[in-house]
Amino acid sequence: MRKDDCMELDERKKKILKAIIANYLETGEPVGSRTISKYTDLNLSSATIRNEMADLEEMGYIIQPHTSAGRIPTDTGYRFYVDSLKEEKEEVEETKSALLERVDRMELLLKQVAKVLAYNTNYATMVSAPNYKKTVKFIQLSQVDSENLLAVIVVDGNIVKNQMIRVNEPLENENVLKFNILLNTFLQGASLDDINLEMIQTMKSQAGEYAPILENIFQGIIDAIHDANELEIYTSGTTNILKYPELGDISKTSELLETFEDKNELSHLIEETVNKDNEDGIHIYIGEETPVENMKDCSIVTATYKMPEGAKGTIGIIGPKRMDYKKVVNTLKNLTIELDDIFKKGKEVNDDGQK
Amino acid sequence: MRKDDCMELDERKKKILKAIIANYLETGEPVGSRTISKYTDLNLSSATIRNEMADLEEMGYIIQPHTSAGRIPTDTGYRFYVDSLKEEKEEVEETKSALLERVDRMELLLKQVAKVLAYNTNYATMVSAPNYKKTVKFIQLSQVDSENLLAVIVVDGNIVKNQMIRVNEPLENENVLKFNILLNTFLQGASLDDINLEMIQTMKSQAGEYAPILENIFQGIIDAIHDANELEIYTSGTTNILKYPELGDISKTSELLETFEDKNELSHLIEETVNKDNEDGIHIYIGEETPVENMKDCSIVTATYKMPEGAKGTIGIIGPKRMDYKKVVNTLKNLTIELDDIFKKGKEVNDDGQK
DNA sequence: ATTAGCACTCAAAAATGGTGAGTGCTAATA
DNA sequence: TATTAGCACTCACCATTTTTGAGTGCTAAT
Numbered sequence: 001m002r003k004d005d006c007m008e009l010d011e012r013k014k015k016i017l018k019a020i021i022a023n024y025l026e027t028g029e030p031v032g033s034r035t036i037s038k039y040t041d042l043n044l045s046s047a048t049i050r051n052e053m054a055d056l057e058e059m060g061y062i063i064q065p066h067t068s069a070g071r072i073p074t075d076t077g078y079r080f081y082v083d084s085l086k087e088e089k090e091e092v093e094e095t096k097s098a099l100l101e102r103v104d105r106m107e108l109l110l111k112q113v114a115k116v117l118a119y120n121t122n123y124a125t126m127v128s129a130p131n132y133k134k135t136v137k138f139i140q141l142s143q144v145d146s147e148n149l150l151a152v153i154v155v156d157g158n159i160v161k162n163q164m165i166r167v168n169e170p171l172e173n174e175n176v177l178k179f180n181i182l183l184n185t186f187l188q189g190a191s192l193d194d195i196n197l198e199m200i201q202t203m204k205s206q207a208g209e210y211a212p213i214l215e216n217i218f219q220g221i222i223d224a225i226h227d228a229n230e231l232e233i234y235t236s237g238t239t240n241i242l243k244y245p246e247l248g249d250i251s252k253t254s255e256l257l258e259t260f261e262d263k264n265e266l267s268h269l270i271e272e273t274v275n276k277d278n279e280d281g282i283h284i285y286i287g288e289e290t291p292v293e294n295m296k297d298c299s300i301v302t303a304t305y306k307m308p309e310g311a312k313g314t315i316g317i318i319g320p321k322r323m324d325y326k327k328v329v330n331t332l333k334n335l336t337i338e339l340d341d342i343f344k345k346g347k348e349v350n351d352d353g354q355k
Numbered sequence: 356m357r358k359d360d361c362m363e364l365d366e367r368k369k370k371i372l373k374a375i376i377a378n379y380l381e382t383g384e385p386v387g388s389r390t391i392s393k394y395t396d397l398n399l400s401s402a403t404i405r406n407e408m409a410d411l412e413e414m415g416y417i418i419q420p421h422t423s424a425g426r427i428p429t430d431t432g433y434r435f436y437v438d439s440l441k442e443e444k445e446e447v448e449e450t451k452s453a454l455l456e457r458v459d460r461m462e463l464l465l466k467q468v469a470k471v472l473a474y475n476t477n478y479a480t481m482v483s484a485p486n487y488k489k490t491v492k493f494i495q496l497s498q499v500d501s502e503n504l505l506a507v508i509v510v511d512g513n514i515v516k517n518q519m520i521r522v523n524e525p526l527e528n529e530n531v532l533k534f535n536i537l538l539n540t541f542l543q544g545a546s547l548d549d550i551n552l553e554m555i556q557t558m559k560s561q562a563g564e565y566a567p568i569l570e571n572i573f574q575g576i577i578d579a580i581h582d583a584n585e586l587e588i589y590t591s592g593t594t595n596i597l598k599y600p601e602l603g604d605i606s607k608t609s610e611l612l613e614t615f616e617d618k619n620e621l622s623h624l625i626e627e628t629v630n631k632d633n634e635d636g637i638h639i640y641i642g643e644e645t646p647v648e649n650m651k652d653c654s655i656v657t658a659t660y661k662m663p664e665g666a667k668g669t670i671g672i673i674g675p676k677r678m679d680y681k682k683v684v685n686t687l688k689n690l691t692i693e694l695d696d697i698f699k700k701g702k703e704v705n706d707d708g709q710k
Numbered sequence: 711a712t713t714a715g716c717a718c719t720c721a722a723a724a725a726t727g728g729t730g731a732g733t734g735c736t737a738a739t740a
Numbered sequence: 741t742a743t744t745a746g747c748a749c750t751c752a753c754c755a756t757t758t759t760t761g762a763g764t765g766c767t768a769a770t
Contacts, residue, residue: 032732045744050733068732068750137499144493144509152507152517154499162507162515239616242609254597261594387763400713405764423719423763713770718763725758732750739744 009059014084015040016052017061021073021081025322030070075287075321078299082284082325106159109342111234113315113335118237120331123319124260128270129232132311134159134225135191139183141217146170151220156309163220175210179217182206187221195222231267235260244320252297259294260318268292270314273302277312281305281336282329287321299323303332305339315339364414369439370395371407372416376428376436380677385425430642430676433654437639437680461514464697466589468670468690473592475686478674479615483625484587485666489514489580490546494538496572501525506572508579511664516579520572530565534572537561542576550577586622590615599675607652614649615673623647625669628657632667636660636691637684642676654678658687660694670694 009017019040023031033049053071056062061080062071073081110127117125134155144150149165171179186203187195200218204211238260241253259265269292273283281304285291290300295318302316315335317328364372374395378386388404408426411417416435417426428436465482472480489510499505504520526534541558542550555573559566593615596608614620624647628638636659640646645655650673657671670690672683 030732034732046732047744047746048742051743054734064733066751068734069752070732138497138505140495140497140505140507142493142495142507144513148513150493150495150507150509150515152495152497152505152515154505158499158503158519160505160517160519162517164513164515239609239612242605242612250597254594257594257597385763389763401763402713402715402765403711406712409765419764421719421721423765424721425763711770713768715768716766718765720763721761723758723760726756727754728756729752729754731752734749735747737744737746740742 009080012042013052013056015042016049017056017077018081018084020053020056020062020071021077024072025324028322030065030072032070035070073321075289078286078321079289082286085326085329107232107234110232110313111236113339114234114236117315117317117331117335118240121317121319121328122237122240122243123317123323123328124238124241125236125315125317126260126266126270127234127236127316128267128274128314129234130305130307130311130313131231131271131274132156132307132309133191133193134229135189135194136187136221136225137189139180139187139221141176141179141183143170143173143176149176149217151217153221153225155225161225163223165216165220167216171210179207179210179214183217183221191225195225231270233263233266233270235263235266240319252294255294256298259292265292265294269300270302270316273314273316274304274312277304280333282332283316284325284329297321299325301325301328301332303329303336305336305343307343313339364435367397368407368411370397371404372411372432373436373439375408375411375417375426376432379427380679383677385420385427387425390425430644433641433676434644437641440681440684462587462589465587465668466591468694469589469591472670472672472686472690473595476672476674476683477592477595477598478672478678478683479593479596480591480670480672481615481621481625482589482591482671483622483629483669484589485660485662485668486586486626486629488546488548489584490544490549491542491580492544494535494542494576496531496534496538498525498528498531504531504572506576506579508576510580518576518579526565534562534565534569538572538576546580550580586625588618588621588625590618590621595674607649610649611653614647620647620649624655625657625671628669628671629659629667632659635688637687638671639680639684652676654680656680656683656687658684658691660691660698662698668694 016036019036020031023035023039033046033053036049036053037044037046053062057064057071060074061077063074064071106129110129114125114127117127136153137156137158138152138154140152142150142152144164147166147168147170149167149171151163151165153161153163155161182203186199190199195218204214207214238257241256241260269290272291276283283300283302283304285295285300287299288296290296290298292300297320298318299321300316300318301323302314304312304314306312315332317332319328371391374391375386378390378394388401388408391404391408392399392401408417412419412426415429416432418429419426461484465484469480469482472482491508492511492513493507493509495507497505497507499519502521502523502525504522504526506518506520508516508518510516537558541554545554559569562569593612596611596615624645627646631638638655638657638659640650640655642654643651645651645653647655652675653673654676655671655673656678657669659667659669661667670687672687674683
């Protein structure tokens with residue numbers, strides 16, 4: 001490196017670096033100079049390549065797992081590769097996912113998306129429910145038996161929450177009716193934020209002698225909305241993680257699996273991806289870049305889908321750093337497009353004549 | 356073996372066999388004659404033990420993984436050991452599970468049981484919902500928006516099922532009311548079996564012009580009850596499976612995990628344990644004894660819990676054959692007792708004054 | 711019936727050695 | 741000046757051998 005020590009990669013280096021990484025993605029073996037010498041169209045001898053590789057190593061793009069072995073990409077290397085992919089013309093090919101028939105309940109739909117994604121990519125996948133501020137669409141209180149009131153709360157997106165409420169003595173039928181009217185009058189269209197002390201007071205005063213019970217009911221409802229607001233995450237294909245022993249020893253893999261089962265950590269990740277929006281909604285975390293401790297040896301690719309109301313959710317995969325980023329990104333894009341479509345249609349259908 | 360070739364185990368052999376297995380359970384290493392010679396209180400030289408061990412091997416209780424190694428138990432050996440445990444005085448010690456506070460919803464309760472069990476035993480655990488014939492306790496139909504009817508169905512045990520039903524045009528309010536009365540009149544207390552063609556016909560005739568819609572509603576309700584009747588299974592601690600590499604290579608482990616995720620196979624197993632009842636509700640499957648193909652290298656221990664109505668469910672663990680059976684059985688017994696209690700109390704509370 | 715003693719076995723660990731892919735460096739070349 | 745050919749060197753990987761030690765079965769003595 002005489003010319004210019006702090007210069008950026010010149011065209012040739014780029015080509016070589018890409019070739020190295022592409023090759024490594026295919027084979028999983030450290031790639032040597034001779035291989036590249038033939039692999040690329042620029043006719044260079046292995047010696048020249050070796051010099052260039054030495055430079056690339058010095059710059060931190062590649063590394064030797066041990067002396068006298070070929071090179072493998074560093075996180076920085078992967079990052080370069082992934083970024084360079086974006087500049088290429090993208091032909092979003094069709095992914096097979098006719099599986100995605102119309103599903104009524106959000107939960108089933110998302111679970112299915114997770115499955116399809118896992119099936120298509122062979123990685124561990126996660127799908128988050130859209131994070132919009134849920135507002136109450138409909139509340140129904142019913143006396144189930146002498147001691148149990150059932151509050152059924154439907155929030156938009158037709159997510160249904162049930163909440164059993166213990167009461168000491170059964171309410172009379174007409175009182176249940178009254179309550180229902182009261183509740184719906186005040187709460188329809190309300191989000192969690194809207195339910196403030198003032199509103200509660202007003203409602204209590206209107207409930208008269210049943211105010212104490214109302215207390216109970218409120219708690220139930222708040223719990224339910226709270227519940228609905230919680231970031232729900234569905235995962236699939238977690239056992240795929242076992243297929244990539246490069247992720248390290250069993251104990252690490254096991255920790256990874258636990259992180260997945262747990263889902264708490266995942267929700268951080270997902271919140272980040274949703275908030276840090278960018279052009280096409282695709283986020284790629286490589287190795288150390290990931291915010292989840294246990295996944296520093298993996299890569300994470302996520303995509304954001306949007307609902308017409310503006311709510312957003314995330315679908316994503318987690319796999320080894322050595323992954324077919326092109327294909328993964330493609331699949332994710334396709335799925336988000338499909339999801340967006342489903343929601344758009346759902347919207348059209350759902351809202352006709354109601355608002 | 357001169358005395359009597361086909362004789363049962365004499366007292367000494369039993370003692371030795373137990374010692375071998377107990378030791379193996381602890382260490383996981385093949386156990387040799389010298390170890391036993393010191394381990395037991397019967398003062399015998401290693402040579403004598405060796406002779407006895409040769410006999411035990413011939414009888415199929417233990418085996419050498421290779422010549423000139425110690426012995427490890429066969430499935431038959433484990434079986435003997437486990438059976439002999441039963442005869443001992445059992446002091447059911449307390450397990451720590453104050454975690455089990457009162458939980459309202461069955462689903463949460465069972466999930467928690469699975470967790471507690473996994474936490475206490477460090478094995479993969481499964482818990483099945485009780486399998487009683489669910490009967491409808493309460494049905495509520497409501498118009499959620501212009502196109503969606505929500506059927507809320509409560510079956511006993513306060514399990515709530517929601518079912519969105521698409522309709523082409525909204526029902527008038529009073530019709531919804533009518534439907535509710537109609538539905539509850541006919542269906543309250545009915546099990547899935549009770550809903551036959553005749554009943555449907557009768558109801559249809561009473562529904563008058565809305566009969567076609569009824570069709571739709573029925574399907575929804577049948578689906579829901581069906582759903583409720585399905586054997587639900589909750590698992591936990593599945594990653595514990597990774598901790599026991601003795602279960603074989605990664606690919607086998609991975610298959611096992613998939614079986615667990617899938618839950619279909621598990622339901623067979625659980626049905627069997629529930630039906631093949633025995634004295635204390637404990638079932639132990641060792642190795643080849645298990646009905647699930649993928650688990651031939653594991654042991655499965657299950658316990659049955661009972662609800663006052665007679666419904667039964669299963670909790671169980673899956674681990675390596677080399678497992679602390681005593682502790683596991685203990686933990687299971689404790690948990691079932693606790694579960695039985697919870698349900699009994701629930702019953703008392705629930706049924707007062709209703710029937 | 712039990713035991714001491716001894717030769718034998720064999721898995722697992724450690725030592726050994728060969729192979730080859732790949733490197734860095736130097737000197738020759740275009 | 742950039743490229744290349746050539747060469748010595750490194751080191752993971754593999755297969756083979758050696759060593760070790762726990763454990764056995766058998767026999768003869770108690």
